[in-house]
Amino acid sequence: MKGNGFLIKLIFIGVPIIVFLLWISGSINLWFYGIGDIADNVEGYYLEHDTIDGEYSVTIDLSDPKSNEGKVLYDDGEHQIYVSEVIDRNDTDYQVHFRASGKYNFHGASLVSATKHKRVQGGFTYNFEANATATYRGHTFKVYESGTSGLNYNDGDDFGLYLIPQDTEVTIDIAEDPIIEVTLSNLTLHKWGRN
Numbered sequence: 116m117k118g119n120g121f122l123i124k125l126i127f128i129g130v131p132i133i134v135f136l137l138w139i140s141g142s143i144n145l146w147f148y149g150i151g152d153i154a155d156n157v158e159g160y161y162l163e164h165d166t167i168d169g170e171y172s173v174t175i176d177l178s179d180p181k182s183n184e185g186k187v188l189y190d191d192g193e194h195q196i197y198v199s200e201v202i203d204r205n206d207t208d209y210q211v212h213f214r215a216s217g218k219y220n221f222h223g224a225s226l227v228s229a230t231k232h233k234r235v236q237g238g239f240t241y242n243f244e245a246n247a248t249a250t251y252r253g254h255t256f257k258v259y260e261s262g263t264s265g266l267n268y269n270d271g272d273d274f275g276l277y278l279i280p281q282d283t284e285v286t287i288d289i290a291e292d293p294i295i296e297v298t299l300s301n302l303t304l305h306k307w308g309r310n
Contacts, residue, residue, distance in 0.1 A: 149219050149224075149266075149268070149269025149270055150217060150219045150224045150226060150266050150268075150269065150270060150271060150307070151265070151266040151267070151269075153219055153223060153224045153307045154224070154232060154239065154266055154307060155239075157234060158310065159309065159310060160223060160224075160307045160308060160309060160310060161307070161308055161309075161310055162232075162233075162234060162305065162306070162307050163305075163306045163308075164231065164233075164303055164304065164305060164306075165303070165304040165306070166301060166302070166303060166304070167189075167227055167301075167302040167303070167304055169300065170298050170299070170300040171188050171189045171196070171298065171299050171300070171302070172188070172296050172297065172298040172299075173186050173187065173188040173198060173296070173297055174186075174294055174295070174296050174297075175198070175201055175211055175278070175294070175295050175296070175297060176293050176294055177201070177203065177209060177278075177287065177289050177293045177294070177295060178289050178293035179293075180200075180201035180202065180203050181201075183198045183201045183211070184198055184199065184200060184201075185197055185198065186198045188213060188297070188299060189227060189299075189302065191227065193217070193218055193225065194215070194216065194217045194218070194225065194226060194227035194304075195215070195216050195227075196213050196214070196215045196216075196227065196228065196229070196299075196302075197213065197214055197216075198211060198212070198213060199212045199213060199214040199273060200212040208277075208279070209277070209278035209279055209287065209295075210261045210275050210276065210277055210278060211275065211276050211278060211297060212261075212262075212273060212274070212275040212276075213229070213273060213274055213275070213276075214268070214271065214272075214273045215227060215228035215229070215230070215271040215272050215273065215274070216268070216270040216271040217270055217271050217305070218270070219269075219270065219307075222308070222309055223306065223307045223308040223309060224305075224306075224307045225304065225305060225306050225307070226266075226270075226271050226272070226304075226305045227302050227303070227304050227305075228271065228272055228274070228302065228303055228305070229243055229244070229245035229247070229260075229263075229274050229299055229302055229303070230242065230243055230244070230245075230263045230264075230272055230274050230303070231243075231244040231303045231305075232265070232266065232272070232305055239265070241263060241264075241265055241272070242263070243260040243263050243274055244301060244303060245299045245300065245301045245302055245303075246299065246300045246301045247259070247260070247276055247297070247298070247299050248297075248298050249276075249278055249295050249296065249297050249298070250295070250296045250298070251285055251287065251292070251294075251295045251296075252285075252292055254283075254285050256280065256283040256285060257280065257283075258276045258277055258278060258279075258280055258297070259276065259277050259280055260274060260275065260276055260277075261275035261276055261277045262274065262275045263275075276297065278295055278297070
């Protein structure tokens, strides 16, 4: 009986102390907000950008949008960009959405994305800065972003592309050929480190 009383006291005293120490150290925020917590901490972390050389491609099967989920566009062992969703609206309006995931810990964070996250006077901004093209049946054309996000995920962000822009005369015929290749270049490596 005495052993149970000691255990209950230990729990009631120990748990609040542990939670307080985790809160003071920043572990709780890092756990809940990940890279976003580091990016928001302007006084504690600096931010550097580098451009990733090369072109990175992934093939999309428009006849089966679900089958594309998880296909990898970029992977260097620490950072990854992969297909999160392909949207088909009436066989004429196709979009592909990507998730960019990086790594983070108390020492800093890093992320490779088509979106460039920057610090500006009074806050933060992000812009799609990659070059994006698609190739369908031998025709290569520029594609445009359909949306970007801030650092909304613990380990990164997401962005989307319209696969058939209005200014091209490419006609998608899924029955004849459902495969389109998406290529990105000018990706941005973000590096946050301790000040």
